[in-house]
Amino acid sequence: MHHLMGFSAASARRLWRAVVGGALACLAATASLPSLAEKPLRIGAPLALSGGLAEEGKKQQVAYQLWLERIQAQGGIMIGSAKVPVELVTYDYQSDEKRAQQLAERLITQDRVDFMTAPFGSGHAKVVAGVAERYGVPVIAVASSEPVHNQGYKHLFGTLAPSVGLIDTMIEYFTAQRPGTGTIAVLGRDDVFPKVMATTMSRQAAKAGLKVVYDTLYPVGTMDFSAALTAIKAARPDWIYVTGYTSDLILARKQMADLGVDAPILTMVTGPAYPEFVDGLGPLAENVTSATWWHASQTYSSDDVFGGTQAFAQAVRDRTGKDPDYVHASSAAALVVLQKAVEAAGTRDRAKVRDALAGLDVMTFYGPVKFREDGMNMNRELPIIQIHDGNPVVLFPVPAQASALRLSAK
Known part of the structure; x- marks a missing residue:
């Protein structure tokens, strides 16, 4: 039997057992931890649930919940070869621009979200997009106009077509x-x-x-x-x-x-x-x-979690008792396109998902989505x-x- 240098045979056997035991313990511990693929995908969403934009913020919340329920029912988002659960991390920013900015920072630095959505309204979307840009976090805006998209941001994408x-x-x-x-x-x-x-x-x-x-x-x-x-x-x-x-x-x-x-x-x-x-x-x-930007009487069919305009409209009616408007639709579409970009990228890597968003050309329940260079959705018949x-x-x-x-x- 070969001796390990400087060790007796007995000492070598004890060391070997310790090394093997430690390695097995490490393997067991690793097996019990979620892998990166299984770790939930986290999406941060500052919402105006109180204050002047609460009406729109609550519609955004309804749309997000409808999307999330359908994603959870199918076991998550397919990233590569694994289904990955999704978590939405939301805060009420109280329709306050400064608070929206602070919560965007918190979502990225403390809650460690992978991606973001921006709140309703161009002014508030602009400050959240500015924070996300600094950290290289892709952000999908549900209601943003040209003055938000002319800042040269590379990580901002919006579901509305140009005004x-x-x-x-x-x-x-x-x-x-x-x-x-x-x-x-x-x-x-x-x-x-x-x-x-x-x-x-x-x-x-x-x-x-x-x-x-x-x-x-x-x-x-x-x-x-x-x-x-x-x-x-x-x-x-x-x-x-x-x-x-x-x-x-x-x-x-x-x-x-x-x-x-x-x-x-x-x-x-x-x-x-x-x-x-x-x-x-x-x-x-x-x-x-x-x-x-959208009306419930339209008849787009799609392969997203809603399956088409009419199915989405009915889901909102069932939940709220009212017809949906473009705020509901644009908000749900934001998460649909983010999901499609993550699936196309096959990874949660932010840079790769950003590139997938930039190249996206898909039909959704909301209609066609293809982003211009400034991140706005292409012109279409509105x-x-x-x-x-x-x-x-x-x-x-x-x-x-x-x-x-x-x-x-x-």
Whole structure:
């Protein structure tokens, strides 16, 4: 028997037993630990569950839960050859921008999430995307406009199509449906997304040959629109176009009625896309038009966990008792595309998943998703809607057409 150098035979045997025993113990311990493949995939999500954006934040939460339940039912996400469980780590950032930023830091540095989603609203999405970019964490935004995507971020992807596509579609449709439309009044909220929807409309309408007879931004928190509305009434436009969040638009519409302000075409972005707009206005919501990124009457079929638009819409109805709007759909789509990118990459490696997102070209229940270089979803035909008899109906595109345009005033 060979001796180990400097050891007696007995000592060598004892050392050999210790080494083998230690190795076996290490193997046993390793076997009992989850491997990297089995370790849950963690997705961080700051949500506005209280404060000014709570309505939208709660819709985001419902959509996330519906996706997660279906993922859990199938045993997780397939990464390579293994099914990996998924955990959603969420916090209420209380609709506060500074808190959104702090929680994004916490999710990455303390909770060790693999990936992130950004909250509803461009301003808050922008700060979360900024944090994620610093750490190289891919982040999917559910509602982000051009000013979020022009920062040069390489890890930000958004499920909404560019605002300019929405606006050009409206201009083309309304001027074709009412050929005498020559003037427009634009009133917009001075806040990231509503502001870009107002300034883009003013620019594109002028390009299309419309005369912009009124063009003003109102401050966040405005409760009295009478000065602006009186000026719009005096200008007698063919088309009145107002941007803001649902509570702004309800207030503005009520004050329009009080002051007798109307036009053949009245558009509010994106109020009529929400059931809350109709609930808050009753008959005053009639004939108000809007454009939206998605509508429950669309008929996309897909191989994602929902299987198609109608199945997704029914899942939301079953959960909430109401039709879904684009916030529900865009939020669920964010997790669907993240899942597809992880599966395509075959790894949770952030850089590889980022590259998979950049190259993604898929059909989902929400419609086609393919990201431009700036991370926005490619332009596609987006629905124009109008409130008819208390319900949003699709006017365009024609395949989903439910009704013809009704003029708000002669």
